Amino acid sequence: MTRMSRELGPALDQIAGAMDRQFDLLLRVPDDPRRPLYEAMRHAAIGGGKRMRPLLTVATAEMFNVDRQRALRVATAIECIHVYSLIHDDLPAMDNDDMRRGKPTVHKAFDEATAVLAGDALHALAFEMLAADETSLDPFVRAELVLELARASGPGGMAGGQMMDLAAEHQSFDLPTVTRLQQLKTGALISVSVEAGAILGRIPPEGRTGLRGYARDIGLAFQIADDILDVEGDADVAGKTLNKDMAAGKATFLSLLGLDRAREQARMLVDQAIGHLHGFGQEADLLRAVARYVIERDR
Secondary structure, eight states, X not given: OOHHHHHHHHHHHHHHHHHHHHHHHHXXXXXXXXXXXXXXXXXXXXSOSOOHHHHHHHHHHHHTTOOHHHHHHHHHHHHHHHHXXXXXXXXXXXXXXSEETTEEOHHHXXXXXXXXXXXXXXXXXXXXXXXXXXXXXXXXXXXHHHHHHHHHHSTTTHHHHHHHHHHTTTSOOOHHHHHHHHIXXXXXXXXXXXXXXXXXXXXXXXXXXXXXXXXHHHHHHHXXXXXXXXXXXXXXXXXXXXXXXXXXXXXXXXXXXXXXXXXXXXXHHHHHHHHTTTTOOGGGHHXXXXXXXXXXXXX
């Protein structure tokens, strides 16, 4: 095991525990008719998942000496958006999945109406957290965090990518179109996870170029690895149904490139991502470790 992987394992465990504690505090179940909504939000948000996005936010923020508790608030807000997107993606009207993170999806454990509301509520909670004084005493920092997360979540980001993904079931996409789809659906939220840490550190936009390049490349590498795991992975380890894209006839990096070229492309993207961090020293070692983990993971 390399020094990097020894460093990454505890970091992943710590961020997973921190996220569960954050959601446990935020989502206390009230003794009133809203109870099923909170229970559904907790079902989706607590336990399981890679928590890679929160780790990226906290790791980047710590590079710029940001208070860890403030970084965790922003990381939790971004994870709220990620979890809401999974709840909605799993619905019968979208991907129609029964399992997520090794347990029944929210619409299976509860019902479709509760699942829609749970996603909506997590979406709202994300922006409530970013806009609060506890996140940053600087209103300009809070405003930029809200702006960037909204951009990453909306039609020019994750939601737009999901619309393209739905269209992919009925259209034949070429490699540039699949790349664009994944840059929006998966990459946008990964990118804002990194950039948010720099925003908290009051790094101006022109000082974030290397971090943006890093995030863009690991986002694509992450998706290529996902496509490979969808074919070669273990559903029990992944905690979700595999081979769905192939069954739906969707074009993926794997179907367009083939297994060997896809693996080579993912490795190249990881090397390129690490290269974007050349301006940083040991403070960026955790980001470098995350980049390598992207293509080494089994779920």
